[in-house]
Amino acid sequence: MSIPAPDGTLNQLHLDLALPLTVPYVFYDGSAATVIPTTSTATWPMMQFRMPFYGDVVFQGWVQMQTSPGVQQVDTAIDARSTPAPTTNPYTTWRTEGGPGQTVLVVPVMANWVNVQPGTLVDIILYINNGSGGPSLQLGRTFCVAYCTKT
Amino acid sequence: MKPFSFDAQINTTMADGAYQIFQIAQFTMPFYGDMVYVGSIKIQMNAPGIQAPEWIRVHESSTPAPTIKSEAGWRSAGGASFPTSHVPLLASWVGVAAGATVTVNASINNGTGGISIGVYNAPGIMYCFKT
DSSP states (O other): OEEEOTTSOEEEOOOSSEEEEEEEEEEOOSSGGGEEOTTEEEEEEEEEEEOOSSEEEEEEEEEEEEEOSSEEEEEEEEOTTSBSOOSBOOOEEEEEEOSSOOOEEEEEEEEEEEEEOTTOEEEEEEEEEETTSOOOEEEEEEEEEEEEEEO | OEEEEEEEEEEEEEOTTEEEEEEEEEEEOOSSEEEEEEEEEEEEESSSSEEOOEEEEEOTTSBSOOSEEOEEOOOEEOSSOBOEEEEEEEEEEEEEOTTOEEEEEEEEEEOSSOOOEEEEEEEEEEEEEEO
């Protein structure tokens, strides 16, 4: 893997027993099925794969969402019901107080797993709580990558 | 490769014209190698108006000093709305010693004459690579 430097050169990094798995996006078509009503929670599949070897997994992703006009507060996280259960799943709380406008936001989500057996189905589930009494919430796309490392 | 994940809870307010540095990650490098940090920081305007925080970045006061660090600006011209944004933070390091205490700091310059902003959490992952 290499990353570009500001001067156009490359920093070469060497992956050491690491396997990156990417999902460019999952597109939600804007139908009613992708709207989370006021004071509701929802879960969505974000990534699924089988662990290629014994080791650890780290997941990093982003979720695009949009509010209707109004005051909105949303909790976003990797759901604890993901399998296997994540070791850590820090969540992001997002609050926006809009008047006439509609707000679009890309929210980060992360999770870790340790000592996952080879062949295990890793099912990463997104959790969103639109529970604070604002307007409905429209989901957009998700962007994510998972790194599997031998331990 | 070994990753470390963080979710620093900052939860403070920066006044109009303020410049601040926040610690967003700290860990011990497990082996000699390179590192890449990918994260973000959540900020929100505290009132309607025009706002343009600049130089949102991983700061050079991080130890060791990063080799590459991104800089992002955020401009919002709000009417009645209070926009919230997650601003990306990227940085990389090369040749970090095993056992080094790595401290990652982020800085925000709210110095453009707008209004105060709220600074919330900074989720991110540091990827460590043996070289």
